[in-house]
Amino acid sequence: MLKQYLQFKLSQKLSPQQIQLMKLIQLPTQAFEQRLKQELEENPALETGKEERKDDFDDNFDNSQDDYEDNDKIEAEDINVDDYLSDDEIPDYRTSANNYSADDDEKSVPYASGTTFTQHLINQLNTFRLSDEERDIAEFLVGSVDESGYIRRSLSDIVDDLAFTQSVYTDEEKVENILKKVQQLDPAGVAARSLQECLSIQLHRKEKHPDVELAIEIIDQAFEKFTKKHYKKLMQKFDVSEEQLKEAIHEIERLNPKPGGSYSGNNRIVEHVVPDFAIKIVDGELELTLNGRNAPELHVSREYNNMLKGYKESKDKSKQQKDAVLFIKQKLDAAKWFIEAIKQRQQTLFVTMSAIMHYQKEYFLTGDERKLKPMILKDIADEIDMDVSTVSRVANSKYVDTPYGTKLIKEFFSESMTNDQGEEVSTREIKKILETVIEEEDKKKPLTDAALSKILKEKGYPIARRTVAKYREQLDIPVARLRKTI
Numbered sequence: 421m422l423k424q425y426l427q428f429k430l431s432q433k434l435s436p437q438q439i440q441l442m443k444l445i446q447l448p449t450q451a452f453e454q455r456l457k458q459e460l461e462e463n464p465a466l467e468t469g470k471e472e473r474k475d476d477f478d479d480n481f482d483n484s485q486d487d488y489e490d491n492d493k494i495e496a497e498d499i500n501v502d503d504y505l506s507d508d509e510i511p512d513y514r515t516s517a518n519n520y521s522a523d524d525d526e527k528s529v530p531y532a533s534g535t536t537f538t539q540h541l542i543n544q545l546n547t548f549r550l551s552d553e554e555r556d557i558a559e560f561l562v563g564s565v566d567e568s569g570y571i572r573r574s575l576s577d578i579v580d581d582l583a584f585t586q587s588v589y590t591d592e593e594k595v596e597n598i599l600k601k602v603q604q605l606d607p608a609g610v611a612a613r614s615l616q617e618c619l620s621i622q623l624h625r626k627e628k629h630p631d632v633e634l635a636i637e638i639i640d641q642a643f644e645k646f647t648k649k650h651y652k653k654l655m656q657k658f659d660v661s662e663e664q665l666k667e668a669i670h671e672i673e674r675l676n677p678k679p680g681g682s683y684s685g686n687n688r689i690v691e692h693v694v695p696d697f698a699i700k701i702v703d704g705e706l707e708l709t710l711n712g713r714n715a716p717e718l719h720v721s722r723e724y725n726n727m728l729k730g731y732k733e734s735k736d737k738s739k740q741q742k743d744a745v746l747f748i749k750q751k752l753d754a755a756k757w758f759i760e761a762i763k764q765r766q767q768t769l770f771v772t773m774s775a776i777m778h779y780q781k782e783y784f785l786t787g788d789e790r791k792l793k794p795m796i797l798k799d800i801a802d803e804i805d806m807d808v809s810t811v812s813r814v815a816n817s818k819y820v821d822t823p824y825g826t827k828l829i830k831e832f833f834s835e836s837m838t839n840d841q842g843e844e845v846s847t848r849e850i851k852k853i854l855e856t857v858i859e860e861e862d863k864k865k866p867l868t869d870a871a872l873s874k875i876l877k878e879k880g881y882p883i884a885r886r887t888v889a890k891y892r893e894q895l896d897i898p899v900a901r902l903r904k905t906i
Contacts, residue, residue, distance in 0.1 A: 444765045446813040449694045465724040465751035544605045557598045569610045569680030609679035616643045622675045634668035695821035720755045772814045775803045787824035789852040794836030866900040
């Protein structure tokens with residue numbers, strides 16, 4: 421049996437406008453410019469640049485808002501308020517397909533085409549005398565080469581794929597023979613199945629002399645000892661002096677471990693970092709500025725305001741006019757909200773970065789990373805009375821131009837630990853000292869993690885060996901054995 425009853429429920433929801441504001445705050449400068457361009461294309465009521473007679477227009481606009489919301493001027497039956505103010509407060513034009521032309525659907529930017537790495541290799545294959553079956557296998561192998569120039573799949577898998585996808589039935593031996601021919605293509609080392617094979621191919625193409633011949637023997641016969649830098653074992657195995665081994669290793673170090681990356685036709689999109697803020701030192705004081713591209717000049721279209729005034733003054737209002745005025749209201753409201761959202765974005769970015777700058781004042785004045793204070797998101801959130809998530813959105817995607825280079829803001833955040841004097845220091849400070857110690861070590865006898873831990877303790881930072889290993893890995897510094905040079 422159906423029953424009807426009332427239920428009261430208290431809930432908190434973010435409005436679509438709040439969600440959009442959070443998304444705007446998160447965008448870095450270049451992405452924000454794209455978002456601004458998109459909004460300008462979609463909303464003709466939004467315009468850029470300075471507006472003439474701004475004060476006069478603001479008065480007219482404010483009056484027009486009152487006029488078209490006045491029931492004496494525009495009756496309720498003229499505008500369906502329920503359609504205009506839907507539950508989620510999203511204007512109809514946002515979800516209406518009729519408001520866009522076919523040209524607006526394609527947002528991708530065309531790029532100039534060039535010869536791909538795969539096509540570059542296939543063009544070289546055309547100079548080889550191959551049967552139809554051999555050519556099919558060779559082209560399939562070329563298609564299996566990744567952007568680094570390697571074939572990462574086993575020959576058995578390739579044989580199976582040739583049978584299933586190309587109807588070419590062959591065996592591993594024949595595929596390997598064709599692979600040897602593909603490995604003759606340029607750049608040297610292409611189509612290798614491992615780093616060892618890649619280096620070996622390149623060395624065999626070099627002009628033969630004692631250093632190259634020793635390098636070939638090292639790669640082909642003692643690759644594991646070479647990668648682990650067991651230099652004494654290598655000298656004993658090949659009965660060579662330290663100087664001879666050094667010259668052979670020099671030949672190996674000159675090789676290209678990623679031959680695919682050397683092909684000039686490999687078009688890659690290079691992302692240029694555009695700083696969102698700039699910090700300068702003026703008369704011994706810090707000065708913060710927001711990138712001007714984050715503060716565009718926007719205003720509401722005067723023409724749309726005049727359309728509303730024309731509708732108000734019209735005596736005979738047709739259905740088309742009523743639909744038009746609803747459309748205009750939606751556009752104007754969306755434009756006003758977007759302008760306000762950008763102002764809030766500017767204020768949030770500036771306030772957040774200003775708090776970070778003052779918190780890390782000693783670092784920004786000196787550039788010494790050892791001056792960085794321990795700082796977490798909550799410290800700044802409490803300082804500016806905002807949510808931690810808001811500070812996170814600013815820190816994770818924004819860059820600041822400082823006198824010491826362009827830095828990602830999140831790099832200024834770090835945990836704290838206590839030194840032997842009971843003072844809280846930043847982990848960034850400890851990492852910087854660790855990095856300095858490793859740079860100054862004797863590369864013939866690099867320091868182990870235990871030795872590094874002992875040195876840091878002597879400097880007043882009681883850190884365990886495992887913590888040193890963790891910091892070293894975060895700094896992308898290899899273990900002592902791999903830092904050793906001959």
